[in-house]
Amino acid sequence: MGPAPEAEPEFHPYHHPAAGWGAAKSVTRFLLRERELVDGPRAIMKMNHENTGFDCPGCAWPDDTKGLKLDICENGIKHVTWEMTRKRVDRKFFAEHTVSELSRWSDFALEDQGRLTEPMRYDLESDHYVPISWKDAFAMVGRALRELDDPNQASFYTSGRLGNEATFLYQLMARELGTNNLPDCSNMCHEASGRALQASLGTGKGTVDLKDWEATDALFIMGVNVASNAPRMLTALAEAHHRGAQIVHINPLVEAAATRTIVPHDIMDMALFKTTRTSTLNVQPRIGGDMALMRGMAKAVLEQSRTDPKALDQEFIDRHTWGFEKYRDVCEATPWEEIELQSGVGRGDILKMARVYRDADRSIVSWCLGVTQHEHGVDTVREIVNLLLLRGNLGREGAGPSPVRGHSNVQGNRTCGIDHRPHPEFLDRLAEVCKIDPPREHGLDTIGTIQAMDRGDVKVFIGMGGNFALAAPDTPYTYEALGNCELTVQVSTKLNRSHIVHGRQALILPCLGRTEKDQQRGGLQSTSVEDSMSMVHLSVGMKRPASPHLLSEPAIVAGMARAALPDSDTPWESYIEDYDRIRDTMAQALDGFEDFNRRVRLPLGFRIKQPARELVFLTPSGAAEFSSAPLPDVVPAAGTLALGTMRSHDQWNTTIYSDNDRYRGIKNLRTLVFMNADDMRERGIEEFDPVDITSTAKDGSKRHLNGYLAIPYDIPRGCAAGYMPEMNILCALVDYSTQSDQPIMKHVKVTIGPAA
Structure with missing residues (x-):
């Protein structure tokens, strides 16, 4: 009844598309293991069907608006099967x-x-x-x-x-x-989003719907592992790519969903193993660098407006916003060198992102916990809104802020x-x-x-x-x-x-x-x-x-x-x-x-109803309000790393289905830490070496995890990542945001070295 014998851990970098046959095989194995070969498929045919079926107890991604009969995903099926078990x-x-x-x-x-x-x-x-x-x-x-x-x-x-x-x-x-x-x-997740959107727009929610996703010219996806956290979004990304929309993924880790997918309910794509790109650009900021990245994009758009009068939607700014002049001054006063340092992204890549934003008539910015679980989470979400306001990306089809809620x-x-x-x-x-x-x-x-x-x-x-x-x-x-x-x-x-x-x-x-x-x-x-x-x-x-x-x-x-x-x-x-x-x-x-x-x-x-979508702003000024917060210093001190906790693919919140993480190439292992290869070499650590991890809280107290295995991964220098809930021990209760009161689970200050 207790824990099963441990199998040998494995790591093989993942090079395949998200979803598709890999997801189908995973679901089949799970149904077999849970002995749900009858009720499981029945549930699949009833899940997320309008008014006659049950809502998936997994993620909160919207149901398809066009009558799709298999609006499902791998993790949703696992979640439902886990609930329907005969045990x-x-x-x-x-x-x-x-x-x-x-x-x-x-x-x-x-x-x-x-x-x-x-x-x-x-x-x-x-x-x-x-x-x-x-x-x-x-x-x-x-x-x-x-x-x-x-x-x-x-x-x-x-x-x-x-x-x-x-x-x-x-x-x-x-x-x-x-x-x-x-x-x-x-x-613990989106408190920062609610407070930021309330302050900026007078509503605690995003303003867009699925039809906006189907009409937008550019999608900026921030701080979310789509393939695991909101898998049905893959359909929207694939469709956006098919119609020529630009898709920019912003995340310290380039996840499987940020490259290619095979949409499982597209029978022809499955039969022909046809993959669809889910991004046109991938950008890897340092952990906590998202606000500086948004500030850099805004600075680039403002600089372009000096010679290009269409770079800004000045009429929208004048009619519907408050605080623009102060925000413009803050952007101009922020040096490019500081933006590059704090974001961890070079000016050239930031300008590429800004060009995508400038060339799009309609843009959506979508984000999840990679943006919110920081000390400055509220300021970062407000910076996202600042960027959207510059070009009037609010109150019209295909444009606006779109937080990704992770739980139904x-x-x-x-x-x-x-x-x-x-x-x-x-x-x-x-x-x-x-x-x-x-x-x-x-x-x-x-x-x-x-x-x-x-x-x-x-x-x-x-x-x-x-x-x-x-x-x-x-x-x-x-x-x-x-x-x-x-x-x-x-x-x-x-x-x-x-x-x-x-x-x-x-x-x-x-x-x-x-x-x-x-x-x-x-x-x-x-x-x-x-x-x-x-x-x-x-x-x-x-x-x-x-x-x-x-x-x-x-x-x-x-x-x-x-x-x-x-x-x-x-x-x-x-x-x-x-x-x-x-x-x-x-x-x-x-x-x-x-x-x-x-x-x-x-x-x-x-x-x-969303008043801000109708350009009705329940704010003190009666307008959409620009924020002018200073950039936080998120660069780790010498010898330390910024560690973010996250879920594995075979996991939903605290429910763990197995010790595997297919999209990151992990088998039979959860007590691990993903590290930049150069950071590992600097510390004399090789692949699968056991390491000790020590976090230091705001009050100076320390917490430890010992004997975790180090995995080299494509993540910026100075950054590390590992699984919750095992790593929640490293986040002290005093380490919560003064802006949102959220635990700072995506920016834990740690030192990592060979196990004693």
Whole structure:
């Protein structure tokens, strides 16, 4: 049951196209291993189908708008198959294994045991999880919450997998209890994007949709490994290349998706092994150098405008922006030498990028965590917006900012109220519609929650999905903080590390998966999700639940709420009978959700209105605001490297399917570090040599990983990379951005040397 014997690690540089037959073979092997040769293919035919199928529980890339019947990807199929497994973690399993024993298992081994089947309670005396009824489990949660001296002694975490209806009920419960302690996974990924876009444009989201991607002349893809993190984007990139659009990938590592692909649902391309280019230019900045790179492009465009009046859209700037003159002065005052040093990219390559941008009538800039998980993440996203504003790339077809959300419905969670810093207007409307008195003071985010648990100020932690213990930074600190809680509650589909790292009392509450039928008193229910581009659509499960004892996420929230708020006037039971009733309330409480039940049943659902797309800017100036932040110094000190954590290809967030990373040529290895070959030679390190890695935090404290294997890779000098969650230990809890409060997981300061 424990970890399998270790196989010999291998590294062979990857030279093949992304997706295509490699993805098909990988999926087939995975279906065979999981013994899902019937339900697996059935799920493939139902996934991402408008209003009749279920939404992929993987990434948040939008569904195809033209009726594509195989709008799927390798990682999405793996994710769904992993959820549909026939393996079960039942009371017999927990009776056979103590928690102390399970703590020695690998994370893969824990999740590989299968689906949870019934509520379980941790028994300290026996060190086992033991069965508990739903009624008693809810009573236990309710009692713990009611007995708190202050509602702010509880924190309610949300992962991106939670549907909109459950999300709305969850935040309603927390706020009716009296707290805004609503941390979520956005605190660790795109918080910088939301704050930057809010400051620049008055909206916390991107402004483009998939049709814009189909019409743009130039795509700039920043800080994202498309083949693994948003694989369905490959279709958009291939189509863009076919029609002659320019595609510039900006990333310290040249990933497989930044070169070529074979789109799996294109039968002729698959049959003929026909590859399509997915880039016209690849640029490799140093880790953290993206802001300087954008500043360089803007400087080049401004310099060109001296002789070319069409280089800038001066009419757009004059009519719709604020702060342009100051920004122009900052660009002119920034020396090219400083831009080259901080970006790690030569002036010639920056000018190439600027020419692509200048020659395109319509441009989109898209980015992910490689841009946001830095101290200066907010400034960098604002610099992206600055560049777009120079040529009026906003409010028209084929142009605008396009953040890539990495997890299905993480954007919907924020839209539907999961926000530790809620806007007063949202709270006013919630109070009026739901007849509650929500708290007004800001609550705790992810970092604040961990710190408060460590101090003993947060006594009850409830996690709706995800694997908080592994996703958070500073792993030992996070473990200790969770252990300080009086009660931890995890709402989950499968066994994971967060069930093993728990408070003095602990509950595991098993829920339905996205693929499963949700049958309530009012009939078969659907839930809604929001994708990366603000489209809201329905998701309907297709499969019989893994156990008759599972409850839906909305039902679990309502059960906890009724137990914690016995005198509440909120109709919790009525909401669960028919989710249309939840949506009717959401239609009144949430801006953009008017006539929710009708619109969400339209083909492809509906798009939440984006004022900035219509050139309406809810900013203090009433215009799109240029930012004039100085360039940060991101050049590593002598002898140190900037290390970024990332996922392998055979991984989704903290879920690890195997120890392989096909697109980077790795087999049977996760405890590794990718390094520049010259940096390795300088340190006397050869391929597969064991090395020791030491990080130094802002407060001077150090963290260590020993015996990792060094792999030479095409990455700029002074940079290194490795896998999360194993490397989360290197990111100290104090190393969070002062701009976004995000952990700085993409810019950890480390030294690396031969293992002692």
